[in-house]
Amino acid sequence: MIEISGLRKYVTAGGKRVRLEAQIKFVDTDADYPADTLYFETRSDCGSMFAADTYDAFFIIGLYLAMYHKTPLRIRGNVSKKLYKNAQWYIQKILCDFSADLAPVDVIVDGFAPTKGNGRLIGTGISCGVDSLATIYDRFVKETDRDYRINALFIFNCGTHGDFDSPDTQIIFNSRIKRAAAVADELKLPLVVVDTNLHRFRNKRNKSTVMFISMYACVLSLQNAVKRYYIPSGCSYQGIKDYGDRAHHNDLATACDSYLIPLIQSERTELIVDGCQRRRVDKIKDLTNWAIARKYLNVCLLQRGADTTNCGKCSKCLRTLLALEILGKLDDFAQVFNVDDYRKGSLMYKAHCLDSADTETFYRELVDLAAERKFRMPVKKTCYVLDGDVVVMED
Numbered sequence: 206m207i208e209i210s211g212l213r214k215y216v217t218a219g220g221k222r223v224r225l226e227a228q229i230k231f232v233d234t235d236a237d238y239p240a241d242t243l244y245f246e247t248r249s250d251c252g253s254m255f256a257a258d259t260y261d262a263f264f265i266i267g268l269y270l271a272m273y274h275k276t277p278l279r280i281r282g283n284v285s286k287k288l289y290k291n292a293q294w295y296i297q298k299i300l301c302d303f304s305a306d307l308a309p310v311d312v313i314v315d316g317f318a319p320t321k322g323n324g325r326l327i328g329t330g331i332s333c334g335v336d337s338l339a340t341i342y343d344r345f346v347k348e349t350d351r352d353y354r355i356n357a358l359f360i361f362n363c364g365t366h367g368d369f370d371s372p373d374t375q376i377i378f379n380s381r382i383k384r385a386a387a388v389a390d391e392l393k394l395p396l397v398v399v400d401t402n403l404h405r406f407r408n409k410r411n412k413s414t415v416m417f418i419s420m421y422a423c424v425l426s427l428q429n430a431v432k433r434y435y436i437p438s439g440c441s442y443q444g445i446k447d448y449g450d451r452a453h454h455n456d457l458a459t460a461c462d463s464y465l466i467p468l469i470q471s472e473r474t475e476l477i478v479d480g481c482q483r484r485r486v487d488k489i490k491d492l493t494n495w496a497i498a499r500k501y502l503n504v505c506l507l508q509r510g511a512d513t514t515n516c517g518k519c520s521k522c523l524r525t526l527l528a529l530e531i532l533g534k535l536d537d538f539a540q541v542f543n544v545d546d547y548r549k550g551s552l553m554y555k556a557h558c559l560d561s562a563d564t565e566t567f568y569r570e571l572v573d574l575a576a577e578r579k580f581r582m583p584v585k586k587t588c589y590v591l592d593g594d595v596v597v598m599e600d
């Protein structure tokens with residue numbers, strides 16, 4: 206059994222930080238994690254955002270771990286009735302379909318948390334990637350309805366910046382906070398930073414899944430303040446239909462976040478999946494019109510310590526650069542990419558896109574965009590595959 210208990214909120218770091226914490230025990234379970242507490246932490250001026258009257262944030266990660274270890278989950282306290290029912294009836298089934306590593310489990314809770322919320326914040330995460338900036342562009346810059354317009358930005362240290370124990374993680378996170386703070390400043394929006402240790406409870410096999418669950422848990426930890434939160438999705442509805450099934454065991458976001466995330470919510474905090482309504486290349490097209498994106502777009506996968514600028518060579522950099530080239534906007538993004546380097550080596554990447562368009566949604570989108578805009582890509586007769594690599598013969 207996994208047992209979660211002892212929920213408490215307290216001031217730490219000499220009054221500078223506030224922590225929301227619970228104990229986790231693995232009873233008669235074959236698990237050996239290097240911690241026995243789960244926590245979320247923020248600056249003391251944001252500490253009131255943490256809800257200490259519900260275990261929801263701990264419940265969602267505890268549920269995943271219980272399913273992974275195939276053992277019951279016992280919460281010694283209250284959770285949202287809505288989240289509890291969704292977990293029992295739907296979430297467990299979706300997660301089991303996603304991964305054969307997971308099994309349905311019994312969940313026992315003491316009771317249910319208050320349903321009345323006073324949250325006023327409408328938020329989203331700011332990674333400065335395409336999906337994140339597109340959500341901010343749509344739901345802040347273009348939105349006028351105060352009930353749905355973003356009024357706060359968030360950045361979570363929950364695994365997207367590296368492993369919990371890696372010394373580089375905090376360095377990378379700090380660098381990204383700096384960029385996020387600069388954008389928040391220009392948009393005159395508050396930036397809330399949350400640290401957590403949930404990604405300490407993951408292994409190589411379930412790394413990305415725990416990262417996504419931890420992100421949703423961070424939102425649920427802030428129920429005193431957040432009434433609505435947009436999770437930017439990386440995949441279009443069409444892409445999910447065509448390619449989602451291939452993401453099983455691997456990419457929770459592509460496989461099922463479009464229907465999983467709307468179930469991860471309480472009576473006080475709603476999570477909304479934003480961005481599936483169009484292709485990533487269409488988001489990039491919109492962002493070319495926004496000065497903030499031209500100045501701050503950051504998509505790079507490569508982690509190089511404090512240097513979190515775009516490398517221009519990894520798969521995410523290249524797919525963004527090719528979309529910009531097809532759209533005729535490459536030079537507009539010379540502040541954030543080395544476009545000269547890209548031009549020298551782009552032919553190989555284009556050939557790779559053509560070769561992979563039937564297996565991955567983002568390559569398909571790029572090939573389709575090129576066709577729509579009559580952009581000249583390499584033709585198949587000039588490419589061949591050698592030892593798994595695409596080789597291009599200049600035509």
Ligand SMILES: [Zn+2]
Pocket residue numbers: 504505506507515516517518519520521522523
């Ligand atoms: Zn890169």
